[in-house]
Amino acid sequence: MSQTCVEVRSEWSIVAARQAGRTIAKEVGFGSVDQARITTAISELARNIYLYAKVGEICIEKVVEANKVGVKVSASDNGPGIKDLRRVMEDGYTTSGGLGAGLPGVKRLMDEFLIDSKEGEGTKIHAVKWLR
Protein backbone atom coordinates (compact mmCIF):
# COMPACT_ATOMS: atom_id res chain seq x y z
CA MET A 1 0.00 0.00 0.00
CA SER A 2 1.45 3.33 -0.96
CA GLN A 3 1.15 6.75 0.51
CA THR A 4 -1.92 8.91 0.05
CA CYS A 5 -1.35 12.64 0.15
CA VAL A 6 -3.94 15.40 0.26
CA GLU A 7 -3.08 18.98 -0.43
CA VAL A 8 -4.73 21.14 2.22
CA ARG A 9 -5.93 24.50 1.01
CA SER A 10 -9.65 24.60 1.74
CA GLU A 11 -12.22 23.37 4.23
CA TRP A 12 -13.07 20.64 1.74
CA SER A 13 -9.56 19.26 1.75
CA ILE A 14 -9.90 18.77 5.52
CA VAL A 15 -12.81 16.44 4.76
CA ALA A 16 -10.84 14.71 1.99
CA ALA A 17 -7.83 14.16 4.27
CA ARG A 18 -9.83 12.56 7.06
CA GLN A 19 -11.78 10.37 4.64
CA ALA A 20 -8.50 9.15 3.14
CA GLY A 21 -7.27 8.46 6.67
CA ARG A 22 -10.34 6.47 7.62
CA THR A 23 -10.07 4.37 4.45
CA ILE A 24 -6.43 3.46 5.15
CA ALA A 25 -7.08 2.85 8.86
CA LYS A 26 -9.85 0.42 7.87
CA GLU A 27 -7.61 -1.35 5.34
CA VAL A 28 -4.87 -1.78 7.93
CA GLY A 29 -7.44 -3.40 10.23
CA PHE A 30 -8.10 -0.83 12.93
CA GLY A 31 -11.37 -1.10 14.85
CA SER A 32 -13.95 1.65 15.06
CA VAL A 33 -12.43 3.38 18.10
CA ASP A 34 -8.94 3.66 16.59
CA GLN A 35 -10.47 4.64 13.24
CA ALA A 36 -12.16 7.52 15.04
CA ARG A 37 -8.89 8.43 16.80
CA ILE A 38 -6.93 8.49 13.53
CA THR A 39 -9.68 10.39 11.69
CA THR A 40 -9.86 12.96 14.48
CA ALA A 41 -6.08 13.40 14.60
CA ILE A 42 -5.97 14.00 10.84
CA SER A 43 -8.84 16.47 11.09
CA GLU A 44 -6.98 18.46 13.77
CA LEU A 45 -3.71 18.54 11.82
CA ALA A 46 -5.41 19.45 8.53
CA ARG A 47 -7.43 22.22 10.14
CA ASN A 48 -4.32 23.66 11.80
CA ILE A 49 -2.64 23.81 8.39
CA TYR A 50 -5.69 25.50 6.86
CA LEU A 51 -6.03 27.98 9.74
CA TYR A 52 -2.43 28.90 10.45
CA ALA A 53 -0.41 28.09 7.33
CA LYS A 54 -3.19 28.37 4.70
CA VAL A 55 -1.57 25.69 2.52
CA GLY A 56 0.18 22.41 3.24
CA GLU A 57 -0.03 18.69 2.86
CA ILE A 58 -1.26 15.69 4.82
CA CYS A 59 0.15 12.27 3.92
CA ILE A 60 -1.16 9.01 5.28
CA GLU A 61 0.58 5.66 4.88
CA LYS A 62 0.65 2.15 6.23
CA VAL A 63 3.85 1.48 8.16
CA VAL A 64 5.34 -1.93 8.88
CA GLU A 65 8.05 -2.48 11.49
CA ALA A 66 9.52 -5.74 12.76
CA ASN A 67 6.31 -7.32 14.01
CA LYS A 68 3.86 -4.49 14.02
CA VAL A 69 1.79 -2.50 11.56
CA GLY A 70 0.30 0.92 11.89
CA VAL A 71 -0.76 4.12 10.21
CA LYS A 72 1.51 7.11 9.94
CA VAL A 73 0.15 10.61 9.45
CA SER A 74 2.50 13.35 8.29
CA ALA A 75 1.50 16.99 8.17
CA SER A 76 3.76 19.58 6.63
CA ASP A 77 3.48 23.23 5.75
CA ASN A 78 5.68 26.22 4.97
CA GLY A 79 3.59 28.56 7.10
CA PRO A 80 4.62 30.86 9.93
CA GLY A 81 5.90 28.04 12.14
CA ILE A 82 5.52 27.82 15.91
CA LYS A 83 7.63 29.92 18.26
CA ASP A 84 7.01 28.16 21.54
CA LEU A 85 6.56 24.44 20.99
CA ARG A 86 6.06 23.68 24.67
CA ARG A 87 3.26 26.19 24.93
CA VAL A 88 1.20 24.87 21.98
CA MET A 89 1.31 21.40 23.54
CA GLU A 90 -0.53 22.68 26.62
CA ASP A 91 -4.24 21.89 26.83
CA GLY A 92 -6.27 25.00 26.18
CA TYR A 93 -3.56 27.08 24.50
CA THR A 94 -4.97 28.71 21.38
CA THR A 95 -4.26 31.79 19.29
CA SER A 96 -7.50 31.52 17.33
CA GLY A 97 -10.28 31.26 19.91
CA GLY A 98 -10.44 27.48 19.50
CA LEU A 99 -10.53 24.98 22.34
CA GLY A 100 -6.74 24.59 22.19
CA ALA A 101 -7.36 20.86 22.23
CA GLY A 102 -5.89 20.06 18.81
CA LEU A 103 -2.18 19.35 19.23
CA PRO A 104 -2.21 17.94 22.78
CA GLY A 105 -5.23 15.90 21.67
CA VAL A 106 -3.43 14.45 18.64
CA LYS A 107 -0.52 13.48 20.89
CA ARG A 108 -2.84 11.52 23.17
CA LEU A 109 -4.89 9.97 20.34
CA MET A 110 -1.80 8.58 18.60
CA ASP A 111 1.04 6.37 19.92
CA GLU A 112 3.94 8.36 18.55
CA PHE A 113 4.06 12.10 18.05
CA LEU A 114 6.87 14.26 16.72
CA ILE A 115 6.73 17.95 15.99
CA ASP A 116 9.37 20.02 14.28
CA SER A 117 8.80 23.68 13.62
CA LYS A 118 10.86 26.76 12.89
CA GLU A 119 9.53 30.25 13.07
CA GLY A 120 9.21 31.65 9.57
CA GLU A 121 9.87 28.30 7.91
CA GLY A 122 7.00 26.00 8.66
CA THR A 123 5.86 23.03 10.66
CA LYS A 124 6.24 19.27 10.27
CA ILE A 125 4.36 16.79 12.40
CA HIS A 126 4.54 12.99 12.33
CA ALA A 127 2.17 10.80 14.26
CA VAL A 128 1.84 7.02 14.26
CA LYS A 129 -0.87 4.73 15.56
CA TRP A 130 0.08 1.06 16.00
CA LEU A 131 -2.36 -1.77 15.57
CA ARG A 132 -2.51 -3.90 18.71
Add this chain to the structure above:
Amino acid sequence: MRIPILKLKEYLLVSVQIELDDQTALQFQEDILNKIHEEGSRGVVIDLTSVDFIDSFIAKVLGDVVDMSNLMGAKVVLTGIQPAVAITLVDMGILMHGVPTALDLEQGLEKLQQELEG
Protein backbone atom coordinates in the same frame (compact mmCIF):
# COMPACT_ATOMS: atom_id res chain seq x y z
CA MET B 1 -25.13 21.08 2.45
CA ARG B 2 -27.79 21.69 5.08
CA ILE B 3 -28.92 19.57 7.96
CA PRO B 4 -32.73 19.22 8.08
CA ILE B 5 -34.40 20.45 11.25
CA LEU B 6 -37.78 18.91 12.10
CA LYS B 7 -40.43 20.42 14.32
CA LEU B 8 -42.35 18.30 16.81
CA LYS B 9 -44.79 20.37 18.86
CA GLU B 10 -42.67 22.71 20.96
CA TYR B 11 -39.46 20.85 20.16
CA LEU B 12 -36.99 20.69 17.32
CA LEU B 13 -35.44 17.39 16.25
CA VAL B 14 -32.21 17.12 14.34
CA SER B 15 -30.51 13.98 13.20
CA VAL B 16 -27.03 14.60 11.83
CA GLN B 17 -26.69 12.16 8.94
CA ILE B 18 -23.93 13.70 6.86
CA GLU B 19 -20.23 14.26 7.29
CA LEU B 20 -19.86 17.60 9.05
CA ASP B 21 -17.53 19.89 7.17
CA ASP B 22 -16.81 23.24 8.82
CA GLN B 23 -19.22 25.23 6.69
CA THR B 24 -22.07 22.78 7.24
CA ALA B 25 -21.44 22.86 10.98
CA LEU B 26 -21.55 26.66 11.13
CA GLN B 27 -24.60 26.82 8.88
CA PHE B 28 -26.29 24.32 11.18
CA GLN B 29 -25.52 26.50 14.19
CA GLU B 30 -27.18 29.48 12.52
CA ASP B 31 -30.14 27.48 11.19
CA ILE B 32 -30.97 26.01 14.57
CA LEU B 33 -30.93 29.39 16.33
CA ASN B 34 -33.13 30.92 13.63
CA LYS B 35 -35.54 28.00 13.84
CA ILE B 36 -35.78 28.28 17.64
CA HIS B 37 -36.58 31.95 17.19
CA GLU B 38 -39.17 31.40 14.42
CA GLU B 39 -40.96 28.50 16.09
CA GLY B 40 -40.57 29.62 19.68
CA SER B 41 -39.20 26.18 20.47
CA ARG B 42 -38.53 25.27 24.08
CA GLY B 43 -36.22 22.36 23.45
CA VAL B 44 -33.96 20.78 20.86
CA VAL B 45 -32.71 17.22 20.51
CA ILE B 46 -29.61 16.78 18.36
CA ASP B 47 -29.09 13.12 17.53
CA LEU B 48 -25.50 12.12 16.74
CA THR B 49 -26.05 8.37 16.18
CA SER B 50 -24.63 8.56 12.65
CA VAL B 51 -21.66 10.73 13.53
CA ASP B 52 -18.50 8.65 13.62
CA PHE B 53 -16.02 11.23 14.87
CA ILE B 54 -16.06 14.65 16.53
CA ASP B 55 -12.97 16.84 16.43
CA SER B 56 -12.24 19.97 18.45
CA PHE B 57 -13.93 22.24 15.93
CA ILE B 58 -17.19 20.30 15.78
CA ALA B 59 -17.12 19.92 19.58
CA LYS B 60 -16.81 23.68 19.91
CA VAL B 61 -19.67 24.29 17.47
CA LEU B 62 -21.92 21.83 19.33
CA GLY B 63 -21.01 23.30 22.74
CA ASP B 64 -21.70 26.78 21.39
CA VAL B 65 -25.09 25.69 20.01
CA VAL B 66 -26.02 24.51 23.50
CA ASP B 67 -24.91 27.77 25.13
CA MET B 68 -26.51 29.99 22.50
CA SER B 69 -29.80 28.10 22.63
CA ASN B 70 -29.79 28.36 26.42
CA LEU B 71 -29.38 32.11 26.09
CA MET B 72 -32.46 32.15 23.88
CA GLY B 73 -34.40 30.10 26.40
CA ALA B 74 -34.32 26.69 24.71
CA LYS B 75 -32.77 23.56 26.19
CA VAL B 76 -30.62 21.31 24.03
CA VAL B 77 -29.93 17.62 24.56
CA LEU B 78 -27.31 15.69 22.56
CA THR B 79 -28.18 12.05 21.99
CA GLY B 80 -26.72 8.88 20.53
CA ILE B 81 -23.02 9.68 20.92
CA GLN B 82 -21.18 6.55 19.74
CA PRO B 83 -18.67 4.77 22.01
CA ALA B 84 -15.79 5.58 19.64
CA VAL B 85 -16.76 9.25 19.67
CA ALA B 86 -17.03 9.38 23.48
CA ILE B 87 -13.63 7.70 23.86
CA THR B 88 -12.00 10.03 21.36
CA LEU B 89 -13.46 13.15 22.97
CA VAL B 90 -12.17 12.14 26.40
CA ASP B 91 -8.75 11.32 24.87
CA MET B 92 -8.76 14.81 23.45
CA GLY B 93 -9.54 16.26 26.86
CA ILE B 94 -12.89 17.57 25.62
CA LEU B 95 -15.39 16.82 28.37
CA MET B 96 -18.39 18.87 27.20
CA HIS B 97 -19.14 19.93 30.76
CA GLY B 98 -22.70 21.08 31.30
CA VAL B 99 -23.94 19.65 28.01
CA PRO B 100 -27.06 17.51 28.62
CA THR B 101 -26.90 14.12 26.90
CA ALA B 102 -29.07 11.04 26.60
CA LEU B 103 -28.71 7.58 25.08
CA ASP B 104 -31.17 7.98 22.26
CA LEU B 105 -33.77 10.25 20.74
CA GLU B 106 -36.58 8.90 22.91
CA GLN B 107 -34.68 9.41 26.16
CA GLY B 108 -33.55 12.79 24.90
CA LEU B 109 -37.15 13.89 24.52
CA GLU B 110 -37.95 12.57 27.98
CA LYS B 111 -35.04 14.47 29.43
CA LEU B 112 -36.23 17.68 27.80
CA GLN B 113 -39.71 17.17 29.15
CA GLN B 114 -38.37 16.62 32.68
CA GLU B 115 -36.10 19.65 32.51
CA LEU B 116 -38.86 21.89 31.23
CA GLU B 117 -41.42 20.71 33.74
CA GLY B 118 -39.08 20.37 36.71
